[in-house]
Amino acid sequence: MMSEEKIIYTSGTFDMFHSNHLKMIKYARGLGKTLIVGVSTDELVCSYKKAPIIPFEERLAILESLKYPDVVIPQRSLDHTELVKNLNIDAFVVGDDWVGKYDYLRDLGIKVFYFPYGDGVSSSKLKEDIFHKYKELKDVSDKHANPEIKKK
Template identity: 70%
Template sequence: MGKNQIIVYTSGTFDMFHSNHLKMINYAKGLGDVLIVGVSTDELVSSYKAPPIVPFEERLAIVEGLKNPDIVIPQRSLDHKEIVKKLHIDIFVVGDDWTGKYDYLEEYGVKVFYFPYGAGTSSTALKKKIYDSYAEIKKRIDNHANPDIVPSNGQTK
């Protein structure tokens, strides 16, 4: 990484990778010269919400397969002070579901951008949709007559 290059860092869980993840990574790439993407480890995610559906190694491989990240690294902490210092980050991009949480990085000379997900896709919404669909299918399956069961009065249905 040469002098005067703008280094951008973005991070996320990137569980059940979807178009808003891609949009945020592409947006981050457009802000600078070098894009470093941190992928949150399973242990980190599990410390503040339900564990990811897709295991860390697979989420890392998906992000590594994209064209825009120059470097992909594990993200092991929600405190980004050390990574900002070690990697000389100029710009940090994160989803707007974290609005305000990383304003402290501005004290270190980092510009912070909260990428607007808007009403689009989110991993949480995808998980809920899958769960609700499965629950509906299971309810239909569980509430049908079983021809192999003979009622206790000896009569068939």
């Protein structure tokens, strides 16, 4: 059952696409008739955290392949004031790691939903896990003794 919202916007980096990304997008899809998904450009992401592992064009293609979004667009700014006005957005959905950051949209009449990611999967956690696993494997391989060479 759809609420009174018509156009829903959600956005993110969507680096190393995982199940929590999908859950948030599916949740946003259920809030209205049209779902627009913004994918943060590499330049935007680099302005506030480390560069994504997956390049922008690939992240955009992944989102475009999903069944939930009606439209996928580049997101070039964290300030959504003009975007919500220009696209007549009724509601905005973002992960709860951004709680409070988009409350200013409520002053524009936009409903803001902070989707609860919880303690599960995140791109940052995936990167950290991969890094530590790689370091463990590298340490083991770097410390091995060279085998003895037997002469015939």
